[in-house]
Amino acid sequence: MRYYSTRGETTDETRTFSDILLRGLAPDGGLYMPVEYPHVSAQDLARWVRVYREQGYAALAFEVMSLFIDDIPADDLRALCERAYAQEVFGSREVVPVTNLPDGMYLLHLSNGPTAAFKDMAMQMLGQLFEYVLRREGRELNIVGATSGDTGSSAEYAMLGKSGIRVFMLTPAGRMTAFQRAQMYGLRDPAIINIAVDGVFDDCQDIVKEISADADFKAKYSIGAVNSINWARLLAQVVYYVAAWIQVSADPRRTVSFSVPTGNFGDVCAGHIARSMGVPIDRLIVATNENDVLDEFFRTGVYRVRSAGETRATSSPSMDISKASNFERFIFDLVGRDQARVRDLFGQQLRAHGEFSLAGSPEFSNARIRHGFLSGSSTHADRIDSIRSLYRHNQTIIDPHTADAWKVGRDAFRGGVVEPPLVVLETALPVKFAETIEEALGFKPDIPARFADIESQPQHVLNLPNDAEAVKQLIRATVSGG
Ligand SMILES: *Cc1c(COP(=O)(O)O)cnc(C)c1O
Numbered sequence: 306m307r308y309y310s311t312r313g314e315t316t317d318e319t320r321t322f323s324d325i326l327l328r329g330l331a332p333d334g335g336l337y338m339p340v341e342y343p344h345v346s347a348q349d350l351a352r353w354v355r356v357y358r359e360q361g362y363a364a365l366a367f368e369v370m371s372l373f374i375d376d377i378p379a380d381d382l383r384a385l386c387e388r389a390y391a392q393e394v395f396g397s398r399e400v401v402p403v404t405n406l407p408d409g410m411y412l413l414h415l416s417n418g419p420t421a422a423f424k425d426m427a428m429q430m431l432g433q434l435f436e437y438v439l440r441r442e443g444r445e446l447n448i449v450g451a452t453s454g455d456t457g458s459s460a461e462y463a464m465l466g467k468s469g470i471r472v473f474m475l476t477p478a479g480r481m482t483a484f485q486r487a488q489m490y491g492l493r494d495p496a497i498i499n500i501a502v503d504g505v506f507d508d509c510q511d512i513v514k515e516i517s518a519d520a521d522f523k524a525k526y527s528i529g530a531v532n533s534i535n536w537a538r539l540l541a542q543v544v545y546y547v548a549a550w551i552q553v554s555a556d557p558r559r560t561v562s563f564s565v566p567t568g569n570f571g572d573v574c575a576g577h578i579a580r581s582m583g584v585p586i587d588r589l590i591v592a593t594n595e596n597d598v599l600d601e602f603f604r605t606g607v608y609r610v611r612s613a614g615e616t617r618a619t620s621s622p623s624m625d626i627s628k629a630s631n632f633e634r635f636i637f638d639l640v641g642r643d644q645a646r647v648r649d650l651f652g653q654q655l656r657a658h659g660e661f662s663l664a665g666s667p668e669f670s671n672a673r674i675r676h677g678f679l680s681g682s683s684t685h686a687d688r689i690d691s692i693r694s695l696y697r698h699n700q701t702i703i704d705p706h707t708a709d710a711w712k713v714g715r716d717a718f719r720g721g722v723v724e725p726p727l728v729v730l731e732t733a734l735p736v737k738f739a740e741t742i743e744e745a746l747g748f749k750p751d752i753p754a755r756f757a758d759i760e761s762q763p764q765h766v767l768n769l770p771n772d773a774e775a776v777k778q779l780i781r782a783t784v785s786g787g
Pocket of ligand 1: 422423424455456566567568569570571572573623624706707732733
């Protein structure tokens with residue numbers, strides 16, 4: 306399988322999987338995509354059902370990902386999948402178990418990994434792939450990132466103990482929850498360097514941008530990133546849509562719909578890829594919080610990014626986005642993979658006007674008709690209400706992000722626009738957002754045994770001023786000091 310950019314001028318310049326693995330954006334500013342989606346037949350699906358049931362999630366992950374990765378020998382790729390999705394790491398053989406909700410709805414548990422959020426599903430695999438490809442090429446990598454919580458801890462746990470990889474993670478001092486701080490700063494490993502910057506998340510992100518913009522520094526110190534636009538992250542996420550369909554249906558004629566709490570459009574884009582490959586998926590529901598850029602697009606055809614000032618801080622913070630970084634991949638498919646069109650929409654119109662419109666075009670109606678998309682949004686009051694109602698009727702506690710998906714999914718269900726079965730994606734454990742749970746239920750959620758004394762462990766973090774030069778100096782000293 307070869308890859309090319311959503312904005313590339315010709316399809317001749319294609320690249321291998323290993324080549325795009327460590328890259329962020331394509332040089333033309335686009336995102337990498339496979340030149341085509343492999344098509345799965347009824348026989349393939351039947352085999353996948355057997356593989357998952359008899360051999361487990363890692364074996365299924367190998368089946369799905371090997372369709373997109375042909376430059377890593379099969380035995381090696383299988384071993385990487387087995388290490389990424391070990392039963393001991395995710396706590397069950399299914400890795401992503403499904404439980405029942407009322408009325409033909411189901412919950413797909415994606416947050417049983419090391420950091421209790423679904424980002425582990427992709428990041429654990431990314432850690433294995435990075436280590437493998439770096440070792441093969443005799444390279445090392447210094448990952449520099451900024452986080453306000455979930456992504457950073459997930460990246461640190463994924464890269465922990467991987468040879469040739471160091472992580473420098475910038476966090477806004479005093480602005481994460483006690484649990485998030487404990488998760489990250491509790492790691493004690495010389496290759497995991499937590500930095501508390503005297504500033505807010507945007508300051509951290511600006512420092513990362515400044516460092517990445519310094520080409521000499523970047524090359525000299527092998528600086529890299531674990532972007533949300535990384536193709537391998539998306540690919541790893543395709544697997545759990547297949548695992549969900551197997552657990553809920555396993556019948557090629559019986560499709561399943563999904564309601565997905567959406568921020569950067571990574572999770573639901575993986576669903577779109579699974580559906581495009583022929584996995585029996587009916588509807589994909591994009592559920593947003595008050596930051597409803599994407600709900601607005603699917604309702605109106607207008608994609609209007611928001612400024613930082615217009616982006617609200619909500620109680621489902623991992624979905625507080627102003628611009629959905631993976632959305633270009635879907636638009637690429639929606640406009641029939643017309644790269645000139647994507648260049649115009651994202652490279653020209655969005656840049657010049659902060660928005661573009663596909664309203665009234667045949668392409669836009671295809672978002673719903675051909676690609677099965679629906680959308681909706683949810684508010685803080687909805688989240689509180691959803692958490693409360695699901696606890697009362699089903700004794701299930703869901704986190705605020707999952708609550709957004711449950712609310713939007715159930716509305717679509719009641720409105721008759723979605724048929725059962727409908728699977729709601731659970732993207733974090735409630736323990737990570739204990740304050741909101743307490744507001745809804747009057748008590749704090751149980752702390753899973755594996756996190757029981759996390760907050761009492763010693764923490765490792767370096768305090769630095771809000772200054773890119775200070776961070777660079779730390780990188781220089783750390784890297785040259787071995
Ligand atoms: C990242 C995240 C999301 C949003 O996922 P996208 O792939 O960015 O759409 C939803 N819920 C939680 C808990 C997250 O960490």
